[in-house]
Amino acid sequence: MKKYLFPLLRIDVSRKRGVSLVETIIALLILSIALIAIAGVPIMTTKLALSSTRHEQATTIGMRELNALEADSRDIIPDRTIATGFNTFTARSSKQNDTGRVTVVWQGGSLVLERPLSEFSSVTRRASRE
Amino acid sequence: MRVRRAFTLVELLIAIVITGFVMSAVITLFFSVFKNYELHQDISSAKQRGHIALALIQPFVLNAGLGLPPDNASDPQAFQRAFVDIPPLEPLFPAQQNQRFSSFVQLAEIQSSGEMTVSAASEASALWLVYSISSGTGVDKGFEPRRGVVLDIPIRGTLDLQHVAAYTPDTPNPLKSWVVFPSATTPLLVQNIGSGGTVRIMRFLSNLDDKVLPLDEMRFVRAVKIFVSGTSLIVNRLDGSSGQTVADGIAGMWCRFDQNERVLTVYILARADTRREPGVQGALDGWPAAADVRWPRDAAYRYAVVSRSWRIRN
Numbered sequence: 196m197k198k199y200l201f202p203l204l205r206i207d208v209s210r211k212r213g214v215s216l217v218e219t220i221i222a223l224l225i226l227s228i229a230l231i232a233i234a235g236v237p238i239m240t241t242k243l244a245l246s247s248t249r250h251e252q253a254t255t256i257g258m259r260e261l262n263a264l265e266a267d268s269r270d271i272i273p274d275r276t277i278a279t280g281f282n283t284f285t286a287r288s289s290k291q292n293d294t295g296r297v298t299v300v301w302q303g304g305s306l307v308l309e310r311p312l313s314e315f316s317s318v319t320r321r322a323s324r325e
Numbered sequence: 326m327r328v329r330r331a332f333t334l335v336e337l338l339i340a341i342v343i344t345g346f347v348m349s350a351v352i353t354l355f356f357s358v359f360k361n362y363e364l365h366q367d368i369s370s371a372k373q374r375g376h377i378a379l380a381l382i383q384p385f386v387l388n389a390g391l392g393l394p395p396d397n398a399s400d401p402q403a404f405q406r407a408f409v410d411i412p413p414l415e416p417l418f419p420a421q422q423n424q425r426f427s428s429f430v431q432l433a434e435i436q437s438s439g440e441m442t443v444s445a446a447s448e449a450s451a452l453w454l455v456y457s458i459s460s461g462t463g464v465d466k467g468f469e470p471r472r473g474v475v476l477d478i479p480i481r482g483t484l485d486l487q488h489v490a491a492y493t494p495d496t497p498n499p500l501k502s503w504v505v506f507p508s509a510t511t512p513l514l515v516q517n518i519g520s521g522g523t524v525r526i527m528r529f530l531s532n533l534d535d536k537v538l539p540l541d542e543m544r545f546v547r548a549v550k551i552f553v554s555g556t557s558l559i560v561n562r563l564d565g566s567s568g569q570t571v572a573d574g575i576a577g578m579w580c581r582f583d584q585n586e587r588v589l590t591v592y593i594l595a596r597a598d599t600r601r602e603p604g605v606q607g608a609l610d611g612w613p614a615a616a617d618v619r620w621p622r623d624a625a626y627r628y629a630v631v632s633r634s635w636r637i638r639n
Contacts, residue, residue: 216336223343227350234354237361244365252611259634263586266636280610 250306252279253299257308260286260297268317290314367597367605367627375595375631378558378572382591383635385549385560388456389429389589390639392505392544393512394533396428396584404428407512407532408503416500416548416563417455426548429455430582430589430637435552448581448615451552452591457505457544460484467539470511470531480527480543484518488545491517491528498564503546504529508538510639512546553578556596556623574598576628579616582637590634592616597627 256277264272272288287298295312298305332340394403404427408414417426423442432449433441441451462482470476492502492514502515511533519526550561550568558575561568577594592613603625611630622628 216332216339219340220343223347227347230347230350230354233358237358240361240365244368248610255632255634259588259590262588262634262636263583266586266588280608280612282610 246303249282249301249304252282253284253301253304253306254308256284256286257297257299257306260288260299261295261308261310264288264290264295264297265312265316290316363599363601364627367599367601368629370599371595371597371627371629372631374572374574374597375593375629378575378578378593378595379591379631379633381558381560381571382452382551383633385454385456385551386589386591386635386637388458389454389637391457392507392510393429393455393457393546393639394510395639401427403533407510409532414499414503416498426453426455429639431455432580432582433550433552435554439554441550441552447583448579448613450577450579450616451550452578452580452589453548453550455546455548457507457546458488460488460504460543460545463540463542464506464537465539467508467537467541469534469536470509470513470529471534472531474531475516476529476531477526478529480525481523483523484525486518489515489518491515500546500548500563505544505546506537506541507544508541509535511535551578558593576622577612577616579613581613587637588634589637590632592630592632594628594630596623597629600625601627 256279260275267288267290270290272290275286275288277284277286282301284299284301287300289296290312293311293313295310295316297308299308394407396404405418405425409418419425425443427443431453432444432446433451433453434444434446434449435441435451443453460482462480462484464478465481468476468478488501489504490496490498490501492499496502503512504515505512511531513529513531515527516530517528519528548563550563552559552561552568553575554568556574556576557570558572558578559568560571574596575593576596577592579592579594581590581592582588592611594609594612600623605625606622606627609628609630611632
């Protein structure tokens with residue numbers, strides 16, 4: 196009659212060998228390599244959140260410049276630099292072929308916003324009451 | 326007797342030490358992952374709150390100035406003259422000079438006493454707007470209001486008499502007696518509303534000369550004061566009621582209005598949902614430098630800044 200450590204699993208105690216130290220160390224090494232990979236996750240998400248915040252700020256700035264462009268009667272509009280605390284954005288606006296275009300550039304990315312815009316868009320309201 | 330092999334004490338100790346190192350790394354890692362999760366949850370909930378606040382402001386901004394006189398450089402008094410002469414309009418032009426609207430977009434500053442005073446600067450902490458809302462009624466034919474001339478105009482459509490009332494000197498809310506037509510830029514004082522079904526004769530009095538085009542819609546004039554008090558975004562409709570809290574957890578508002586471009590930018594400083602340990606918020610990104618000192622905040626929350634720009638087309 197054989198003795199079993201766990202009768203259900205039928206593991207033979209007399210045949211079972213232990214795990215050697217070397218095997219343990221190798222297992223731990225593999226585990227730590229996996230952990231190093233996981234450690235990158237919070238760093239990646241923070242980077243991603245930062246870049247999405249920058250994108251959001253750039254979009255807000257671009258929308259604002261596109262609105263301002265509508266009122267601008269100049270042919271050539273000088274670049275505008277906007278600082279929002281951590282980041283600096285440069286907005287380039289142009290009005291050509293009935294299209295208003297704003298390019299927002301920041302360190303690590305850029306964004307282009309366009310909308311149909313007549314060259315007469317700056318004359319949106321009668322200058323004086325008739 | 327069979328020899329049984331096992332770990333020696335030294336082997337066990339080494340294994341325990343190594344496991345200890347690895348487990349401390351694992352726990353630190355998980356701790357930082359959870360902290361990171363908390364950070365992003367806070368940022369997204371704060372931003373969401375800010376966007377809700379902006380969405381609540383947006384309808385007023387989009388209708389601001391519609392049908393109202395422009396405040397251009399050639400005629401800076403046009404807005405006040407359009408309302409002021411006959412009769413005096415208390416909600417927009419009270420006796421105190423520093424409480425008067427000079428345009429349909431009026432920036433105001435909240436004083437340390439809590440009182441708001443108008444600001445001539447291009448940026449300030451409170452936003453006052455005069456806007457117009459749809460009435461569902463309009464005119465078939467065009468007409469030409471003249472200064473001081475009374476006109477009887479047929480208005481087609483079902484008029485909701487909750488929103489408009491003929492002017493009397495003791496009316497509780499004189500704003501309810503003003504209407505505009507978007508094709509013109511002159512508000513008209515309603516002096517009488519005829520009885521009737523889908524066509525009513527309305528008696529208008531104008532302060533300025535103008536021209537209303539055929540098939541134009543009649544709109545009701547309304548005004549609001551939007552500001553942040555404590556941690557609430559408050560909208561005060563100038564109809565005799567007091568200010569109402571429309572959003573909570575808003576720590577600050579900052580408005581910028583460019584007179585030439587006519588672009589209004591509103592910054593909202595919104596709070597996250599969950600209280601953390603004090604000092605959890607570091608430097609703020611995107612909050613205008615001029616507005617920095619103005620908000621007493623609960624330092625145990627995280628905050629986010631959201632902003633939006635609208636061009637005011639009247």
